[in-house]
Amino acid sequence: MSTAAAAAPSRPNPLAAFYASTIGKKWIVALTGLGLIGFVIGHLLGNLQIFLPPDYINTYAKKLKDLGPLLWIIRFGLLGIFVLHVVNTIQLRQRSAAARPEAYAVERKKAASKASLTMIISGLILLAFIVFHLLHFTLTVIPTKDIHVLDPLGRHDVYRMVVGGFQNPLVSIFYLISMGLLCMHISHGFQSVFQTIGLRTRRLSGPLNLLSNGLGWFLFLGNAAIVLAILFGLVK
Amino acid sequence: MNLTLKVWRQKDAKSPGKFETYEARNISTHASFLEMLDVVNEDLISKGIEPIHFESDCREGICGTCSMVIDGLPHGGQPGTTVCQLHMRYFQEGQVVTIEPWRAKPFPVVRDLIVDRSSFDRIIQAGGYISVRTGGTPDANALPVPKQNADLAMDAAQCIGCGACVAACRNASGMLFMSAKMGHLSYLPQGQAERSRRALAMVRQHDSEGFGNCTNQYECEAACPKEISVAYIARMNRDYALASAKEMAGVE
Amino acid sequence: MATTTAPAPTTQRPGTNGANGTLDGKCPGGPIESHWDHYKAEIKLINPANKRKYQVIVVGSGLAGGSAAATLSELGYQVKCFCYQDSPRRAHSIAAQGGINAAKNYQNDGDSVYRLFYDTIKGGDFRAREANVWRLAEVSRNIIDQCVAQGVPFAREYGGLLANRSFGGAQVSRTFYARGQTGQQLLLGAYQALSAQIRAGGVKMFPHTEMLDLIVVDGHAKGIVVRDLWTGEISTHMANTVVLATGGYGNVFYLSTNARGCNVTATYRAHKRGAFFANPCYTQIHPTCIPVSGDYQSKLTLMSESLRNDGRVWAPKKQGDKRPPQQIPEDERDYYLERKYPSYGNLAPRDISSRAAKEACDDGRGIGESGLGVYLDFGDAIKRLGEPVIRERYGNLFDMYEKITGENAYQQPMRIFPAVHYTMGGLWVDYNLMSNLPGLHVIGEANFSDHGANRLGASALMQGLADGYFILPYTIGVYLSSEAGKKLPPADHPTIGTVRKEVEDRIKRLTSIKGKRTPSSFHREIGLMMWDKCGMARNRDGLQAALKRFPELREEFYQNLNVTGEGGGANAALEIAGRVEDYLEFGELMCFDALHREESCGGHFREEYQTEDGEAARDDENFAYVAAWEYKGTGQNPYLHKEMLEFKKAHLAVRNYK
Structure with a gap:
């Protein structure tokens, strides 16, 4: 039967059509989000070496640096993922705002979690945080104690830099708040990935929510532990 | 019981709207919310004021015509209930009740609480069907369908197309509606032939109507008078990506 | 058959098509079993290229109108379809709960076309036209095939095959169902077929548009006047033929199970323009509805007849017994349907069950505040099958009952009372589903044709879809081919x-x-x-x-x-x-x-x-006819035209369900 085909417009480029569609963009946000979650977990596991003698984290940092061109590929890859995540999210948000031009006089919610309702805000603050974080510890352009010292083996003493960085209470509080937001962002984001890529079923929704919240808390507690331990002088 | 109603009044799509306040007097707690509005309207007409325009038809929760947001929740927020089935026993004496139309760009206001939901029809027209001509079909029992699949298809097929999912969604997304139809047809063997084509066509139509995107907050599921699960949205996301991938790779 | 005097004169009027002052249903001759096959074979066909030249107006988008509009468009006709709802998906067919009959005999319980035919004729108290009913029973089987192919999710057994349930007035299990929402699912099937055709350009849909009059040019129905309910705009539409699928007139009672918007305007306006209205007094009162609770009430809600498969109907034996139902002991309950009609019991036909409830209430044994109600009790079924089974079968109906009444029917019996539900009468049509007014076809509940004086449960869906999918698309060609070469009246007519x-x-x-x-x-x-x-x-x-x-x-x-x-x-x-x-x-x-x-x-x-x-x-000697009334002016007595009913296959008998 010649039904939809008759009325359909000329065929769009499949990739472009996917990229332009709501669900396509969501897929991109979900997959990039998953990549970023992977990075954040790895990042934390690496940084937890701060609780070991300084040699560990300094060796780890040196190894990363020594990756050379590969490090740059990873960095650009991460940047690409990050940009895709942010750009598509903002585009979707604009689209959604246009779809609801007039707000309700009375707003009430039944199911939406706080985390899900604040994804854009938490995301934008995290964006600001990441810029700061890069300036702070990667580009090291923010004046910080012990930022450029070398360890006994002549390597960049990352251990001293981190300890020095978090001895500033203002910086530490900003980090803590940001980690709280990261926790919220991921507690919604992680289970959301499964919904978006079509793996969340009725039966899996409960376990996925638990896992998602657990992951959020793990990242918060892990990162906060570093900051707090330094701030309170447990790690010196 | 007596209530105070703050109702959105809007002459037509072009005119600006505003809230008007009306009193509902001597309402029986056995009455439905719409019957309460009927009583208010009778009173308004006798005073020479034009009645509050709202849509309703079957008044038993199946036609999907009635549509209004009551105190911030579509259909009033009782689980699995359309506003025509919402009874006044859920309200308190003297309560102030705010009544608004569905708010979404693809659902423009026609008058007062009536909105134009033809965008939903166009999503179905884009591919929400199995293309069979009348006659010439095989015997109904020729193709067995596992009961479990038939039940899952039926769970989705119960959608009444009221639009509460869109009204509840902060993004005004039509995905629960759209995924319910795709889910219904994709659980049946008869629906397989056009599964990919359907997914692509319906999503593209949805997007071109100006609906927003899903941010997985599940307000739609909570607002759905037929309690349709967001699991169908997940299934649709998967179907759409697979269909797109097939299309990109040129798999026919 | 002799006729005696009736209050209105019976004379040959213009428009009466039969001999001797009677109406002729134009049924084909020969044995009834082969009527339809022979007839289809003999109908003049219109070649596909010519079909595109014909325009058809379909008013109504329910099971009959929606399926007809879709099918006619598939055949190549140019269709304009109108409905008062904001979408064709909302037509009131959607509210039918229980199921659809079909003589499939999947249960191997002895069903056949003949049995469905006979049950329908008998259920209709021998006031329906045999040839139409036979055809209905015959095509009932195609309907199920069609709907399954469209993706209607009928209930299934674990083996994957279709499930059936029993309904009133039948001793076989021939009713197909989709939980308690069969009408919804069938309508969505038709709506989806219609949507495909709208997309393909074969159907132009006019939602939120109400027909207000019929345009008759030179004695032929050629157009309609409509009002857009959103803009108020009045417009006229012309076509080669007009199909009315506008449902019944139950809302004349104000309170009924019909939707708020259901009305008689389209058919009554057509009546005023010359179409005969047949058997308007045949109205069906459904026995199981939720009782009226107050004067603010806007409609009555039906509880599907399928509930009577497992529910037992009773009233207290004592007059004025106001004890709660649980406190009335077994031997003080009158299971009146089981007592009066032992062989059909709780599955007695609708008219009989309704009257029995009225009798109990008239006798002062009604229950509830108003005394207008009886109990429908699932206590025994829950004991026998367990609550999960009952929930699986009727869960949504029990939920609906609880929403409306605030009572839990798993714990206490439902209160029910009869309510107006369906109207068997409608515009008179012949075997082609065309009224006496040439060019005006009438299908579904809007016509009078198949249910006689009472409709059996699960037969309305069957008739609507039979007319729309399988009958009208053939028979419309009879009129259209006779119009070949004639132009539509000019726009300035x-x-x-x-x-x-x-x-x-x-x-x-x-x-x-x-x-x-x-x-x-x-x-x-x-x-x-x-x-x-x-x-x-x-x-x-x-x-x-x-x-x-x-x-x-x-x-x-x-x-x-x-x-x-x-x-x-x-x-x-x-x-x-x-x-x-x-x-x-x-x-x-x-x-x-x-x-x-x-x-x-x-x-x-x-x-x-x-x-x-x-x-x-019943008085077969004097009233075995269809009373088709001709409009003679408001306040004037209408003229009576009779179509004599002959029963060659199903012999006239006293209807006995005992």
């Missing part, structure tokens, strides 16, 4: 302008009275009177009193009606007023027909004509 002007004037008249009474208050008054005088039981005095009241009510209506606002834009008060205006005349016609039919049959129970044990006393 004077009749078009005249009819349009009449519609506009009527709207102006209604909006300019500005009296004191709301349109709904008139509707309620008509409804109460109809329920009282022309409801479950009727008698001469009551009917005459109603006939006397109608002209008075009309006079008050035109003096004291208050319609706020004007004709432009959406105007709810005007919509109601227009429909009520037609009920004010149509109700009179119903009473007139009920008065003339001096017998009891099916849904028409005249108190003067009953057997000693209170059953309907």
